[in-house]
Amino acid sequence: MWRATLRSLGAHKSRLAMTALAIILGVGLMSGTLVLTDTVGRTFDDLVSDIYAETDAVIRSADSVDTGFGETLRAPLDEALVDELLTVGDVVAAEGFVQGFAQAVSVEGEAVGGGFAPTFGFGWITVEQLNPFVIVDGAPPSGPGEVVLDPSTAEEAGATVGDTITVLSSQEPAEFEVVGLARFGTIDRPGGASVLLFDLPVAQTLFDLEGQVSEIGVVAVDGMTQDDAVAAIGKVLPDGVEAITGEAKTAEDQQSFQQALGFINTFLLAFALVALFVGCFIIYNTFTIIVAQRSRELALLRAIGASRRQVLASLLGESVLVGLGASVIGALSGVGIALGLKAMLGGFGVELPTNGVVILPGSLLTAVLTGFVITVVVAVAPAVKASRVPPLAALRDVAIDRSSMSVARVVGGLLVIGLGALNLVAGLAAEGGNAAVGVGFGALCVFIGVAVLGPVIARPTTRLLAWPLPRLRGVTGNLARENAIRNPKRTASTAAALMIGVGLVGFITVTAASVQSSIDKILDDAVTGDLIISSGNFGMGGFSPELAAQVSEVDGVDAVSGFRFAFGSVDGQPAFVGSANVDVFEDIADPEVVEGDLRSLGVGEIAISTGKAEAHDLALGDTVEMSFASGVAPLTVGAIFENDIVAGDWLMDHSGIEAVEPGTVDLQVFVRFTDDADADEVVAVIEGLTASYANAELQDLTEYKESQSAMIDQLLNLIYALLLLAIVIALVGIANTLALSIHERTRELGLLRAVGMTRKQLTSTIRWESVVIAVYGTLLGLVIGTVFGWALVQALGSEGLEVFTLPVARLVLIVLIAAGAGVLASLLPAWRASRLDVLDAIQTE
Amino acid sequence: MSLTETPNPPASAPPGPLAARAEGATKIYGSGDTEVRALDGVTCGFEKGRFTAIMGPSGSGKSTLMHCVAGLDDLTSGQVFVGDTALGELGERQLTQLRRDRIGFVFQAFNLVPTLTALENITLPVDLAGRKPDQEHLDEVVRAVGLANRLDHRPSELSGGQQQRVAVARALAARPEIIFADEPTGNLDSRAGAEILAFMRNAVRELGQTIVMVTHDPVAAAYSDRVLFLADGKIVDEMADPTADRVLDRLKQLGD
Known part of the structure; x- marks a missing residue:
């Protein structure tokens, strides 16, 4: 029986290559992440001990x-x-x-x-x-x-x-x-x-x-x-x-x-797990299709006396060999992927020091085991199903599968989605680690639930989606549409793989757009100043307070306030304490003071947001023990404000922060002109003052908002780049499904070619089939991603995320890119199909 | 046109203009010791408006001859013509268009695209060419094969006989110069087979269609106007106005 397993592997190696590729990519990203963080960790350890x-x-x-x-x-x-x-x-x-x-x-x-x-x-x-x-x-x-x-x-x-x-x-x-x-x-x-x-x-x-x-x-x-x-x-x-x-x-x-590195490690591993999750669908799909195509061969084995157990062992043996081989290759390729990750993170401004490459056996083993176990576990279901092939099924035609509608499937799918939704809601309401686990598990359940429901919704949805095809492309369009939905289970699980990556892309796209418009709205509401001088530094550094002093001397300037920042902590939790010229701050930006008086805030006093007042049970006149590097400072709450976006949660006067943290610099300088000032003239004078401050950037509110959105976009692009792998794996899956389906349809293709379908028409048919599947998976993903984003906005509405924005142009762009990717995925299978020898194809058994 | 008409050999007709022909057609598979001459210098013609059957024992080259004349396979040497077009000089694309526009096919099995309805299958070659079907002709063909009420059905919802009738209708619908049928009744019971054969013969008689059919069944061959006998890649005999008995006798001689 083992000989049969090996023979079968040999015979199907081109079909299994794509499965292997999906495993290799996922395991590769995982191993790459581990190798990178091992290397960076070791490099830094050596450096420090040195x-x-x-x-x-x-x-x-x-x-x-x-x-x-x-x-x-x-x-x-x-x-x-x-x-x-x-x-x-x-x-x-x-x-x-x-x-x-x-x-x-x-x-x-x-x-x-x-x-x-x-x-x-x-x-x-x-x-x-x-x-x-x-x-x-x-x-x-x-x-x-x-x-x-x-x-x-x-x-x-x-x-x-x-x-x-x-x-x-x-x-x-x-x-x-x-x-x-x-x-x-x-x-x-x-x-x-x-x-x-x-x-x-x-x-x-x-x-x-x-x-x-x-x-x-x-x-x-x-x-x-x-x-x-x-x-x-x-x-x-x-x-x-x-x-x-x-x-x-x-x-x-x-x-x-190592702790800081741990964040990066977890962040990257999350994407590796997404890639592996997507890979699961590809593995499942490939094994299911291969097994279906081999049902006659398996039935023959059963007929000549192989037991069910032997057939099962043989099929699982295949997955063991593929899983192990691909995982080993993936883990080893992680060394190269680690270098790529480092270069990519460097491109996004996260430079990691490395000296050589550190390869720890434990990390490689983790990656190999993960890939191996996933492959085998996922292959169990198709293998068990195949082992139930009755010996007499040796002559069954695999043409159109209509067994997709079942009550159990609908109920099961809805239950899993419901479970996911509950976890999502609970996760969004929870704090810290529980939130991440709840949201992650919830999202996982929703994806799986939709994948289970997939075959039920695939047919009507893709039919609707592909409705224009026959009208636009004639008979090739009609064939593409019919082929895309002829096996709803297959279409659904192929599309599901893409759905996951796109779902996450859609989620962060919608969330980022909502964050952006929420910030815009808050800034529009709160900032009444005319000019913001921005240093572009986030962690440390900025302008000498001299600059703000000079700007305040300029004719036509009504009010100026620098904005600084110091690290403190309250009740053991980090607190970012801002400081401003509180006597004029409210003329430039409105934090919406609800209690007390911000303008008269002096040394030893602090203004706090309503959110923090509630969280730390503080009222006006209470004392908050704020720890600074210089020691613990007892600060009296002198004002409470509503808007925690313009000035953060904790705000002091410059004099107050100087007393506890000397030497802080202005991150930003807010400027308001007098009503009769000629803005252009004032700006010109201020530009003269900032000439020697190379890091100073003069922005009006619109430009300031744009620079904020540029920051969000940068993070967005990093996440897009990391999700790209999951999407590439999904596209490999589409290509694989197409290739396997085409193999199955060889005779039909031969017939079409015999009665006069040109190679170009055949290529076009397969291309459109691929586009339909890709766009279907993408739309499914975008719907889920949008719902996730909407849920997040609902959950965080009280924390400043108050505007839900649907970035329509970006979402349409994603669909168009998906369609293009569908074309890409179809290239190889379509090329191979168009090269089929017509006569051989017609005569295929 | 009746589908259940009994075989009734027509009178022998003088040779007319040719719809397709082969000249010194030779097809060799493999080389050296394993060389197989599937066709060995075959020269023959298929007259317009006639029903020709090609017979011979398995391995005689009858299918290869059909495939080569139909533009599905190429020759090692020699030439085949459809009308005046020499197929050997055509590129892959032109051959495909020739099959689509000038040739009709009926295969033994798996004749239909499972995702298309019966009607869509019938109009497939016309649709592939991006042309509008000739509605009048189409109606006539559909009525003739008796499928008017099954046009919306998929192949899986049709019986084997019905599927073959759809296949014949497809071959006829595009009004090709010549139809090649490869064992069209091989998978059918005798009653359904008789229907198909009668229908093909009537298409020749009444619509002037040219049909070439490969078969090993003397009863099927009896529906044709003329039978070509192949053995070892060569044409060894031909028979006009065949009957099943005469064909059977001839085959027995060939087998010896």
């Missing part, structure tokens, strides 16, 4: 605030502590680290980096054991007006050693001479960040840290353990300052990076 290899202890503030992005912030230390540490007998060297915002401007006047990529400035560390940077060209920075860049930033800035560039920081923009280039350990720069290095006193000035350092690194005498060094140092540390060993610091950094 950096702290000779650091025996790190001194820092004991209190910290978690940014929620895998990074913790701490208050700076007094510089004098460095000298004190040097008095400890066991300390050989100690030096303060300083870190802040600094951004280079290219020689063309463009800000380098920014957006989601961090822009770091560091003080140069002179103690070699403590310095992670290595000069690769020129010299270290040694005084005022000198800067060292990482090689990539230098290249982007178009600057080499000896050139002069502008540097943006919390001070006014200033000119610096590039005196050298430095690498971060073995890599150009960490995580796509740009790095600027300054002499320590220069850095302290730039980052508003005069007399202070962020952390202190210590080297102890030879032979002393790190624990002993920490113990020895501990005696001189003031309250609120801690010392940890270099090893502990290494482990901490590695862990926080």
Whole structure:
């Protein structure tokens, strides 16, 4: 019997190739994700251990605030502590680290980096054991007006050693001479960040840290353990300052990076699972069709004495071999896919450091096992069905299947959809991890339910959909339409594969459009200013407060408010605390104050959104314990506002944030003109002021909204790109189904060709059949995606997502692309069909 | 035109103009030791408006001859003509159009496209050509095959005999110069077979249609005007106004 299995594999290898391809792609993405995150993780681990290899202890503030992005912030230390540490007998060297915002401007006047990529400035560390940077060209920075860049930033800035560039920081923009280039350990720069290095006193000035350092690194005498060094140092540390060993610091950094990497890993794996889920449909479909086509052969086997069990074992054996082979190939191809993923993420601004490729057997094994188990499990149903072929079925014609309508199917499908809908609703109402699980499981159920119902709805829907075909394309159109619906089960499961990918595409498209229009509406309602000066930086950096001060002096400017940002936390949850010139903020943007007075908010006071007031049970006059890097600040609630989009959930006056977080810079500056001002003139004057701020972009509200939508689009494009694989797999599925169906219809094709159908007409028939299936699957997906998007908007309406928008043009475009993809999927099967020898085809058994 | 008319051999007619002909048609499969000469220099003609049967034992080359004259297969050497058109000089596309516009086919089985209705099957060649069917002629053909009330049915809803009648109707509907029928009654019971054969003969008599039929059944051959006998790829005999008994006798001699 095993010989029969192997023979059968050999005989059907071209048919199984497509199934294998579907498995390979899904497993490949999974393995690629694992290989990539393994590689990045290992690279970063090595880097970090390298950096702290000779650091025996790190001194820092004991209190910290978690940014929620895998990074913790701490208050700076007094510089004098460095000298004190040097008095400890066991300390050989100690030096303060300083870190802040600094951004280079290219020689063309463009800000380098920014957006989601961090822009770091560091003080140069002179103690070699403590310095992670290595000069690769020129010299270290040694005084005022000198800067060292990482090689990539230098290249982007178009600057080499000896050139002069502008540097943006919390001070006014200033000119610096590039005196050298430095690498971060073995890599150009960490995580796509740009790095600027300054002499320590220069850095302290730039980052508003005069007399202070962020952390202190210590080297102890030879032979002393790190624990002993920490113990020895501990005696001189003031309250609120801690010392940890270099090893502990290494482990901490590695862990926080692994955590951040974990997000990327989960994010990418989700797409790999979608791809595998889509692959399941292809595997199921192919095995079902192959088994159906072989029913005569199987019946013959049964007739000559093979038991049902033997037939079943033989069929499952096939899936075992295909699943294992394809999974192994997929897992191995993951190495190449990892590089592709890295390049793709890099293209979207997520740069990941890699050194070589790390291949962990565990990761590859996970990918192989996943693909293998999925293949075998999915193949069980068709195999069991085939093993029930009665021996006497040896002469049955596989022509048109009409067994698609059954009450059980309708009831079952509706039940599964209902289960999915319940989970979706519960998931949307839940918080955090439960929400993701609920929504994910709900979506899965809905997709499966619709797939179960598929055969019932496929016939009427595709018939309606293809209605114009016979009118447009005559008899070829008629044949295409009839072929697309002649086997509703097959059409349904082929289309279902595409439905999943497109459903997700439709969902994020609708959601993004709704988010966009909700933001637009809120901004339209709330922003009354005339101009927004935007820095384009999200994580850190922006403009020196000098800019806002200068703009407020301009004739025709009525009110100006910078907008800043600090990381805090309340009840252990990260809180993004904004700050503005509260005395005029309401003239420019309206957060809809419902209680208290925003304008009179002073130091030690905070305004909060109604949402947070409810969540943290706070009322006007209550005190909220807000943790900042500098420590816990008790803040009195001085106002409560409704709109949490324009200014976030927490808002303070600049004076208040300066007291707890000195050195923050303006991310944006909001400007309102006087009523009689000539807008063009005022803008021209302001443009003159911002000329030296290369990262400043002047936008009116419309342009500001456009830049917001550009951000959303970028994320959207990344998700599209990742979903593309699931869609490609679905298209492989369509091509595969067509190829198998055509194989089955060989005689019919021969007949058509004999009575005068040209190759072109035959190709056209198959092409349109493919288009009908592709468009059907796409429409199904878009309907589901739109419903999901609508449900999400309903669920999040209270959190600012109040407008449901159907992006009709984009959805129509998706359908057109699907039709085009259908044409693409038909190319190979149609070509092969048109090359059939007419006489051979007619005489096929 | 009656479908149940009993066989009634017509009077022998003088040779008329030819609808199709073969000249030195040779078809060789394989090479060397495995070489098989399916056709070995066959020269013959099929007269217009006549019903010709091709007979011979299996492996005699009768199907190959039909396939080659019908433009479904090509010759190793020699030439075949439909009208004055030499098929060997036609490209794939032109051959397809020739089959569509000038030739009709009736196969032994699987004659119909299962997704199309009976009527759609009948008008298939005309539709493929993008032409409007000649409604009057179509009505006449449909009435003649007695399918007027089954036109909306799919092939799976028709009996074997009905399916073959649809196939014949399709072959007739496009008014081809010549119809090739390959064992058209091979899968039918004798009553349904007789109906089809009578219908084909009447098409020749009354509509002036040219039909060439490959068969191994002497009873079927008896409906034709003339029988060509093939053996080992060569024409070994021919018989005008055949009867089943005479054909059977002749076949027995060939078999010896």
